Amino acid sequence: MNRIKPMLCAVLAALIVTPPPSFAASHREAPITALDHKADITDFFAFVSYEDPTKVTFLLNVDPFLEPGNGPNYFPFDDNVLYQILIDNNNDAIPDVAFQVQFTTTIKAPGVFTGYVGAGNGINAPANSPAPVAPGTPIVPPAITALSGAGAAGLSLSQTYTVTMVKSGTSTQLTNSSGAPLYAVPSNVGPRTMPNYPALAAQGIYTLENGIKVFAGTVDDPFYIDLGAAFDSLNFRTAAGGGVLSAAADADDNTNTAPDYVSGFNVNTIAIQVPISMLTKTGNIEAATSPAATIGAWGTTSRPRIYVRRSPLPGVASGGWAQVQRMGNPLINELIIGTGSKDMWSMSQPVNDSQFASFDLDPLFARVLNAVYGIAIPTPPRTDLLPLVTYAPPIAAPGTTAGPIADLLRLNTGVAPTPQGSRKRLGLLAGDAAGFPNGRRVSDDVTDIAARAVAGILAGSQYNYRIGDGVNTNDVPYQETFPYVAWAQSGRQRRHIDPGEPGCTMGAGAACPTN
Amino acid sequence: MRLSTLLLLFVSAVLAGQQQASPSASYADQRISSARQQVAANPKDFQTYNDLATSLCRKARDTSDLSLYREAEGAVNRSLELSPGNYDGTKLRVAVFLGKHEFNPALSLAQELNKKVPDDIANWASMVDANEALGNYSEAERDAQWILDLRRASALGFEKAAGLRELFGDKEGAIEFYGEALTRTSQSDIDQRSWLLTQKARLVLASGNAQSASETLGEALRLYPNSQLAALVMADLHTANGKHAEAAQILEQCYRTAPSSANLYKWANALEMAGQKEEAAKQFAAFEKQARAEIAKPYNANIELVDFYTIHKSDPPEALRIATLESAERQDCATLAALAWAQYQNGKFAEAKNTMDKALSVGIHEPNYNSRAQLIAAKLGGPK
Numbered sequence: 001m002n003r004i005k006p007m008l009c010a011v012l013a014a015l016i017v018t019p020p021p022s023f024a025a026s027h028r029e030a031p032i033t034a035l036d037h038k039a040d041i042t043d044f045f046a047f048v049s050y051e052d053p054t055k056v057t058f059l060l061n062v063d064p065f066l067e068p069g070n071g072p073n074y075f076p077f078d079d080n081v082l083y084q085i086l087i088d089n090n091n092d093a094i095p096d097v098a099f100q101v102q103f104t105t106t107i108k109a110p111g112v113f114t115g116y117v118g119a120g121n122g123i124n125a126p127a128n129s130p131a132p133v134a135p136g137t138p139i140v141p142p143a144i145t146a147l148s149g150a151g152a153a154g155l156s157l158s159q160t161y162t163v164t165m166v167k168s169g170t171s172t173q174l175t176n177s178s179g180a181p182l183y184a185v186p187s188n189v190g191p192r193t194m195p196n197y198p199a200l201a202a203q204g205i206y207t208l209e210n211g212i213k214v215f216a217g218t219v220d221d222p223f224y225i226d227l228g229a230a231f232d233s234l235n236f237r238t239a240a241g242g243g244v245l246s247a248a249a250d251a252d253d254n255t256n257t258a259p260d261y262v263s264g265f266n267v268n269t270i271a272i273q274v275p276i277s278m279l280t281k282t283g284n285i286e287a288a289t290s291p292a293a294t295i296g297a298w299g300t301t302s303r304p305r306i307y308v309r310r311s312p313l314p315g316v317a318s319g320g321w322a323q324v325q326r327m328g329n330p331l332i333n334e335l336i337i338g339t340g341s342k343d344m345w346s347m348s349q350p351v352n353d354s355q356f357a358s359f360d361l362d363p364l365f366a367r368v369l370n371a372v373y374g375i376a377i378p379t380p381p382r383t384d385l386l387p388l389v390t391y392a393p394p395i396a397a398p399g400t401t402a403g404p405i406a407d408l409l410r411l412n413t414g415v416a417p418t419p420q421g422s423r424k425r426l427g428l429l430a431g432d433a434a435g436f437p438n439g440r441r442v443s444d445d446v447t448d449i450a451a452r453a454v455a456g457i458l459a460g461s462q463y464n465y466r467i468g469d470g471v472n473t474n475d476v477p478y479q480e481t482f483p484y485v486a487w488a489q490s491g492r493q494r495r496h497i498d499p500g501e502p503g504c505t506m507g508a509g510a511a512c513p514t515n
Numbered sequence: 516m517r518l519s520t521l522l523l524l525f526v527s528a529v530l531a532g533q534q535q536a537s538p539s540a541s542y543a544d545q546r547i548s549s550a551r552q553q554v555a556a557n558p559k560d561f562q563t564y565n566d567l568a569t570s571l572c573r574k575a576r577d578t579s580d581l582s583l584y585r586e587a588e589g590a591v592n593r594s595l596e597l598s599p600g601n602y603d604g605t606k607l608r609v610a611v612f613l614g615k616h617e618f619n620p621a622l623s624l625a626q627e628l629n630k631k632v633p634d635d636i637a638n639w640a641s642m643v644d645a646n647e648a649l650g651n652y653s654e655a656e657r658d659a660q661w662i663l664d665l666r667r668a669s670a671l672g673f674e675k676a677a678g679l680r681e682l683f684g685d686k687e688g689a690i691e692f693y694g695e696a697l698t699r700t701s702q703s704d705i706d707q708r709s710w711l712l713t714q715k716a717r718l719v720l721a722s723g724n725a726q727s728a729s730e731t732l733g734e735a736l737r738l739y740p741n742s743q744l745a746a747l748v749m750a751d752l753h754t755a756n757g758k759h760a761e762a763a764q765i766l767e768q769c770y771r772t773a774p775s776s777a778n779l780y781k782w783a784n785a786l787e788m789a790g791q792k793e794e795a796a797k798q799f800a801a802f803e804k805q806a807r808a809e810i811a812k813p814y815n816a817n818i819e820l821v822d823f824y825t826i827h828k829s830d831p832p833e834a835l836r837i838a839t840l841e842s843a844e845r846q847d848c849a850t851l852a853a854l855a856w857a858q859y860q861n862g863k864f865a866e867a868k869n870t871m872d873k874a875l876s877v878g879i880h881e882p883n884y885n886s887r888a889q890l891i892a893a894k895l896g897g898p899k
Contacts, residue, residue, distance in 0.1 A: 306663045308656050308676040310688045322664040340632035343665055 118154030185217025190492030240470025258470030288414030296408030
């Protein structure tokens with residue numbers, strides 16, 4: 001009667017090989033998502049819509065570093081991932097409103113070797129076409145000009161999606177006002193296949209019930225950073241002050257003094273624009289001074305769960321999802337959480353974030369900045385970082401219930417959007433009240449903001465060191481209307497602006513420094 | 516001749532042939548030998564001791580040979596002397612605790628490591644093992660589920676969950692998960708693949724499909740001809756086919772290779788079933804002497820002793836004393852079932868029923884437990 005199975009001693013085989021910590025945003029920051037690109041949240045944004053301050057726009061970006069020319073399958077969303085945008089409106093870090101997005105992929109032309117093909121009005125078999133294909137037989141369909149129907153013959157790989165709102169325990173599938181399916185926008189293959197890509201992509205903006213707008217598809221990655229320098233143990237370019245910017249460089253939001261390593265890459269985005277009245281706990285648009293004005297938002301990706309127990313045994317759970325990743329603020333998991341705990345963090349619920357308090361109160365990254373740059377940093381415990389993870393001024397109005405420590409992207413919905421000309425890349429740090437960490441806009445320079453926060457700027461101006469990577473703006477202009485990100489870069493024409501290449505700022509101006 | 520019989524003969528021939536051949540040909544032994552050479556060449560390098568401990572534990576997992584765990588413990592101690600607190604060495608200490616059936620210290624240390632590195636599924640797996648052995652099944656399930664959530668495609672997650680599925684009475688589900696673990700295990704990890712195949716074969720046999728079990732066991736033995744665990748399942752296969760003499764022969768080999776009390780008891784039982792009464796009595800006596808010396812030790816054969824004192828040597832009070840002692844340490848279903856049986860044999864029928872109900876509450880389907888539960892219920896007027 002052998003009562004236990006021989007014990008596993010092969011446990012060492014499961015030692016995890018972990019990548020070094022990332023610097024900012026969230027491109028492949030945790031071991032679990034480094035292995036699961038489709039479920040990897042790169043960035044999460046929430047801001048009051050520029051052109052319609054009665055609505056908040058959320059963007060959940062996933063699947064990092066999409067090389068625009070990488071056919072033939074390009075970058076579909078994963079049908080087996082549940083993408084969610086979650087909102088807390090009563091300060092308890094538990095979702096009160098959720099938007100769930102799921103995709104369904106269809107291959108319409110399984111015999112065709114690529115997902116997208118088309119040219120002009122189509123190309124037929126020529127006069128010398130060998131049998132059995134007769135001359136004049138359509139070979140290449142017309143260029144892709146629509147997401148469905150006429151003009152979509154070459155769109156073999158097609159994705160539709162559903163958006164479900166969960167509020168007060170009730171799930172409601174939000175439908176297109178036209179009744180038609182919601183199509184995800186494919187990557188920009190190139191000018192022959194998709195001759196008017198902006199027009200094609202714009203067809204992917206849908207208006208749903210209650211004035212909600214959605215868009216899902218491949219877009220330009222709005223994030224910008226000198227990733228190579230950051231990963232080389234903070235070996236920032238001399239032209240960028242070696243990581244501490246000159247006053248002039250810091251003040252110039254439109255000029256890069258270092259290469260943007262995300263330039264020329266795409267990302268998949270799920271964008272949703274929602275009336276503020278559907279988000280606040282009062283159901284009203286609240287003034288910035290109201291404690292009810294501030295919401296907390298975060299994105300998650302989940303995959304179907306595999307259970308220890310099978311149905312229909314007693315005590316069975318079936319169905320359900322296992323969370324792969326979450327993201328609220330762009331810095332917490334990347335700069336604060338230790339690599340050996342990153343997946344645990346990704347899979348945990350924000351309401352339980354106090355378990356990671358030891359990382360928050362004495363972040364190693366701050367000590368790295370202290371060691372590399374010799375700058376003074378606040379003495380632990382770093383309570384100066386707590387305003388980023390609770391409901392507190394200057395984001396929330398005085399009198400707002402702080403709630404538990406939780407990584408949520410907090411947004412005071414009563415703060416009006418800053419006009420384009422007045423927007424600052426350093427957001428709140430530069431006096432731009434509608435910028436990160438009051439929500440996050442696509443243009444906010446969260447790399448510099450996050451690094452400065454970790455270095456101690458929230459503890460007092462004596463810790464303001466102008467830390468920065470020298471990349472102050474994106475490689476292509478953002479849009480000023482929903483979904484705000486630039487359309488996907490062309491597979492045929494894309495350009496990565498590398499060190500030493502001309503046009504360091506949006507492809508123009510001085511060359512990108514090498515050293 | 517039925518196919519299953521042919522397969523059985525083939526597998527037996529492989530097993531017998533390999534056991535007569537040089538055991539040094541085994542992968543496990545080669546790995547140990549290589550690790551020993553590394554230790555000799557680099558006696559100040561703590562990692563060489565970790566490698567040696569790993570290779571010893573890998574072999575001990577197959578043989579359940581306590582002496583290998585003791586040697587592994589020595590290597591771990593040396594590693595931790597050279598590099599105090601080194602992570603791999605500490606993880607190996609957990610493995611050694613588990614191997615020596617020191618489950619409480621194993622659990623404490625695994626939890627400590629888990630707190631430091633929560634993303635390392637090996638620590639979660641150790642917690643599953645320790646909790647399972649202690650009868651903390653809810654905790655074991657929670658931790659195994661976390662492994663499946665955290666590393667959904669990991670062989671380790673499926674392996675741990677398979678073990679629990681078996682405990683929960685879902686043999687088919689356990690077989691499925693061992694299969695999933697197998698597909699995720701490297702072709703070069705030969706003894707692990709063999710181990711998984713052997714677990715599958717054991718469950719397939721327990722499900723009544725001797726032919727399929729033979730085939731699976733044949734695969735396991737082709738990969739790891741010297742596997743003691745596979746030999747034990749082979750003995751079960753022979754027993755299921757009424758070939759008790761063949762089973763006894765294999766079990767004798769197992770005992771000679773790994774002279775544990777549990778192996779000795781299995782051999783003695785097989786001898787008895789084969790009609791070799793005199794030799795069986797001799798081995799039962801040897802077992803009693805050996806197992807009694809281990810009663811108070813963590814690595815013991817107390818459950819076998821309870822069996823022995825209630826079936827082969829009528830001494831129910833001693834059986835109850837030992838079962839009570841053991842259940843003070845562990846509350847796993849096997850220990851509780853043994854306690855219930857001892858209580859029954861001592862006329863404590865109501866207590867026996869409560870204990871057996873608790874043992875079976877996890878959901879396990881074990882014919883031996885079920886038949887004993889029926890006997891207990893019958894004494895209390897329940898259905899036979």
